[in-house]
Amino acid sequence: xxxxxxxxxxxxxxxxxxxxxxxxxxxxxxxxxxxxxxxxxxxxxxxxxxxxxxxxxxxxxxxxxxxxxxxxxxxxxxxxxxxxxxxxxxxxxxxxxxxxxxxxxxxxxxxxxxxxxxxxxxxxxxxxxxxxxxxxxxxxxxxxxxxxxxxxxxxxxxxxxxxxxxxxxxxxxxxxxxxxxxxxxxxxxxxxxxxxxxxxxxxxxxxxxxxxxxxxxxxxxxxxxxxxxxxxxxxxxxxxxxxxxxxxxxxxxxxxxxxxxxxxxxxxxxxxxxxxxxxxxxxxxxxxxxxxxxxxxxxxxxxxxxxxxxxxxxxxxxxxxxxxxxxxxxxxxxxxxxxxxxxxxxxxxxxxxxxxxxxxxxxxxxxxxxxxxxxxxxxxxxxxxxxxxxxxxxxxxxxxxxxxxxxxxxxxx
Amino acid sequence: xxxxxxxxxxxxxxxxxxxxxxxxxxxxxxxxxxxxxxxxxxxxxxxxxxxxxxxxxxxxxxxxxxxxxxxxxxxxxxxxxxxxxxxxxxxxxxxxxxxxxxxxxxxxxxxxxxxxxxxxxxxxxxxxxxxxxxxxxxxxxxxxxxxxxxxxxxxxxxxxxxxxxxxxxxxxxxxxxxxxxxxxxxxxxxxxxxxxxxxxxxxxxxxxxxxxxxxxxxxxxxxxxxxxxxxxxxxxxxxxxxxxxxxxxxxxxxxxxxxxxxxxxxxxxxxxxxxxxxxxxxxxxxxxxxxxxxxxx
Numbered sequence: 199x200x201x202x203x204x205x206x207x208x209x210x211x212x213x214x215x216x217x218x219x220x221x222x223x224x225x226x227x228x229x230x231x232x233x234x235x236x237x238x239x240x241x242x243x244x245x246x247x248x249x250x251x252x253x254x255x256x257x258x259x260x261x262x263x264x265x266x267x268x269x270x271x272x273x274x275x276x277x278x279x280x281x282x283x284x285x286x287x288x289x290x291x292x293x294x295x296x297x298x299x300x301x302x303x304x305x306x307x308x309x310x311x312x313x314x315x316x317x318x319x320x321x322x323x324x325x326x327x328x329x330x331x332x333x334x335x336x337x338x339x340x341x342x343x344x345x346x347x348x349x350x351x352x353x354x355x356x357x358x359x360x361x362x363x364x365x366x367x368x369x370x371x372x373x374x375x376x377x378x379x380x381x382x383x384x385x386x387x388x389x390x391x392x393x394x395x396x397x398x399x400x401x402x403x404x405x406x407x408x409x410x411x412x413x414x415x416x417x418x419x420x421x422x423x424x425x426x427x428x429x430x431x432x433x434x435x436x437x438x439x440x441x442x443x444x445x446x447x448x449x450x451x452x453x454x455x456x457x458x459x460x461x462x463x464x465x466x467x468x469x470x471x472x473x474x475x476x477x478x479x480x481x482x483x484x485x486x487x488x489x490x491x492x493x494x495x496x497x498x499x500x501x502x503x504x505x506x507x508x509x510x511x512x513x514x515x516x517x518x519x520x521x522x523x524x525x526x527x528x529x530x531x532x533x534x535x536x537x538x539x540x541x542x543x544x545x546x547x548x549x550x551x552x553x554x555x556x557x558x559x560x561x562x563x564x565x566x567x568x569x570x571x572x573x574x575x576x577x578x579x580x581x582x583x584x585x586x587x588x589x590x591x592x593x594x595x596x597x598x599x600x601x602x603x604x605x606x607x608x609x610x611x
Numbered sequence: 612x613x614x615x616x617x618x619x620x621x622x623x624x625x626x627x628x629x630x631x632x633x634x635x636x637x638x639x640x641x642x643x644x645x646x647x648x649x650x651x652x653x654x655x656x657x658x659x660x661x662x663x664x665x666x667x668x669x670x671x672x673x674x675x676x677x678x679x680x681x682x683x684x685x686x687x688x689x690x691x692x693x694x695x696x697x698x699x700x701x702x703x704x705x706x707x708x709x710x711x712x713x714x715x716x717x718x719x720x721x722x723x724x725x726x727x728x729x730x731x732x733x734x735x736x737x738x739x740x741x742x743x744x745x746x747x748x749x750x751x752x753x754x755x756x757x758x759x760x761x762x763x764x765x766x767x768x769x770x771x772x773x774x775x776x777x778x779x780x781x782x783x784x785x786x787x788x789x790x791x792x793x794x795x796x797x798x799x800x801x802x803x804x805x806x807x808x809x810x811x812x813x814x815x816x817x818x819x820x821x822x823x824x825x826x827x828x829x830x831x832x833x834x835x836x837x838x839x840x841x842x843x844x845x846x847x848x849x850x851x852x853x854x855x856x857x858x859x860x861x862x863x864x865x866x867x868x869x870x871x872x873x874x875x876x877x878x879x880x881x882x883x884x885x886x887x888x889x890x891x892x893x894x895x896x897x898x899x900x901x902x903x904x905x906x907x908x
C-alpha cells in the first residue's frame with residue numbers, strides 16, 4: 199500500500215490530519231492481517247542446512263566464483279538474465295553492441311588488462327557496425343593495447359586500419375609514427391607523418407602539437423644516426439676488403455697452397471675463417487698477416503712425432519730462418535724430454551707432404567727462411583697453420599728412406 | 612644625361628600594351644643592370660612593381676630578372692612594396708628553389724631573396740621559418756645555380772650575430788648543411804676526430820664540392836660565425852678544425868698541381884679561420900664581456 203501523493207488540491211489542516219490518521223490505521227490493519235496469516239498456516243520448519251545455504255549463495259551472481267552450466271547446459275537463471283541484458287543482439291543495433299564492447303575494452307584498458315581489452319575491441323570490430331568513427335576508435339584502442347604489450351607491428355597495422363576508417367584520428371596518427379620510431383624505422387616514421395598529416399593539419403591542441411614536434415625531432419635524429427652507422431659500416435667493409443685483397447695477393451705471389459683450397463682471385467667470397475687457426479684450448483684464433491714491411495707473419499706448429507708432442511708458435515716472420523724460430527723452443531728441454539734429446543745439434547727438420555698414396559716428407563735446411571720452406575713443392579698448408587716436423591737424427595735415420603735425386607724421403611713401414 | 616622622354620615613353624608602353632611586356636622588360640633589365648638611379652625611378656612609378664610582382668608569380672622571367680636587379684640596388688625600398696602587395700613573397704621565392712624543373716624564373720626569384728637578406732628583418736624571418744627548406748639545397752646533387760643561391764642566403768644570415776644561437780643550435784642541421792660541401796671521403800681523420808664531428812658529417816662518403824666559389828663562400832660564412840663567442844665555442848667544440856685542415860691540404864695541393872693563380876683572398880680567409888679555431892678562447896684576448904668581435908675597433 200503506497201500513499202498517494204496528489205498535490206493537485208491543497209488540503210486544509212483538518213483534512214490532512216484525517217488523511218494521516220486513516221493511513222496509519224490502514225498500515226496497522228495490514229500488518230496484523232499478515233501476522234495472522236502466518237500463524238494460521240502452519241509450516242514445517244526447515245532445519246538450517248549450511249551446505250545448501252552455501253550452494254544457494256554460490257548461485258547468486260554477486261558471489262559466484264566460477265561460471266559453469268548445469269547438467270542441462272544452462273546457466274542459473276539470474277545469470278541468464280544478466281547475460282541477456284548484456285549480449286542479446288536480437289533486435290539490437292550493431293553499433294550499440296560494438297559500443298558496449300568498446301566501453302568494456304576501455305575499462306580493461308584502464309586497469310592495464312591489455313589482452314582482455316584486445317579481445318573486447320576485437321569483438322567490437324567483428325560487429326561490423328556501420329559507424330566509421332566507432333570502428334576507427336576500436337582499431338586505435340586495440341593498437342594502443344598492442345603497443346603496451348610490445349606488439350609494435352600489430353599495433354602499427356591497427357593504426358593503419360584506424361586511419362582508413364577515420365583519417366582525422368590523431369591518436370592513431372601519432373601512435374603509428376611512435377611505433378615506427380620504436381621499431382627503428384625513423385625515415386619511415388617521417389614519411390608516415392608527412393603523408394598522413396594533412397587531415398590533421400588544423401588540430402591545434404598543444405599537447406598533440408608538442409608530442410608531434412618531439413617525435414619528429416627524435417625521428418630526424420635517429421635517421422641521421424642511422425645514416426652515419428650505414429656510412430661507417432660501408433667504410434669498415436671496404437677497409438676489410440682491402441685488407442683481404444692485400445693478403446690474398448701476397449699469398450698468391452708466393453704461390454702458396456692451402457687445404458681447403460683458397461681461391462686468391464675471389465676477394466668478395468673470402469672469409470677470414472678460412473685461414474684462422476682453431477686450436478681447442480686456445481681462445482684466440484691466430485691468422486697469417488702482412489706486417490708494415492710487407493712481410494707475411496705466420497702462426498706455426500712444431501710437431502715432434504716421435505714423442506707425440508707439439509709446440510705452437512705465433513708471429514713467425516717468413517723471412518726468419520728456421521733456426522731462429524725454433525732456437526728458443528729447443529734451448530731448454532721440455533718436461534717430456536728430460537734427456538734433452540731434442541736440441542739444435544741433434545735434430546732434423548721435415549715437412550709432411552701428400553703425394554699419391556705414399557707418405558712422404560721433405561727435409562728442410564735449418565738455415566732456410568720460413569718463406570722458402572713454405573713454398574716447397576707439394577707442401578700444403580692445412581687450415582691456415584703450417585706444420586714443421588722435428589725428428590732426432592737417430593729416429594730420422596731409421597724412419598725415412600731417401601728418394602733418389604731429391605731431398606725427399608719415403609716413410610719406412 | 613638621362614633622356615626622360617624615352618623613359619616616359621617606355622613607361623606608357625609598359626602600362627598600356629600587355630603584348631610587348633617581354634621586350635620592355637628586357638630593356639628595363641638591361642638599364643637597371645647598370646643604373647641604380649633608373650631603378651630608383653622605376654620603384655617610384657605606381658604600376659611597374661605591382662605588375663612585375665604579378666608577372667613573376669606567373670613565371671615571366673623578365674619580370675623576375677628586373678625585380679632581381681632592382682632589389683640589388685634598393686632592397687629596403689623593394690621590401691616596403693613587397694610587404695604591401697605580395698603576401699608571403701619569401702615563401703614563394705624560396706619554395707621555387709628546390710624545384711627540379713629548371714625554370715630560370717626560380718633562379719631570379721632566388722636572387723631577389725639573396726639581395727633582400729641584406730636587410731635584418733628578412734634575415735630574421737628566413738632564419739626563423741625557412742631554414743629547413745634551404746639547408747637541403749647545399750648538397751652536391753642540387754644544380755649549381757640553386758646551390759649558390761642557397762649558400763649566398765645562408766652566408767648573409769651569418770653576418771647577423773643575433774642569429775648565431777639559432778643557426779648553431781644543438782641539432783647541428785645548419786652546420787652539417789654548410790660543412791657537407793667541404794667534406795671529402797678521402798679526408799684523413801682519426802677516430803677521435805670523427806667522433807667529435809656532428810653525426811651527419813661522420814664517415815663522410817662523398818666528394819667535396821668541385822666549385823671553388825661555393826667553397827669560398829662557405830669558408831666566409833664560417834669566418835663570420837666566429838665573430839661571436841658562441842660561434843667560436845660551437846665551432847671549436849664540434850671538431851670542425853680537422854675538416855678545415857684536410858680542406859686546406861686538398862685545395863692548396865690542387866692549386867699547385869694546376870699551376871693556377873692562387874685565389875689569395877680565399878686562402879687567406881681559410882687560414883684566418885683555422886687560426887681562430889686552433890686557438891683556445893683565452894688565447895684570443897677577447898674581453899669577456901664583448902659579445903661580438905665585430906665591435907672591436
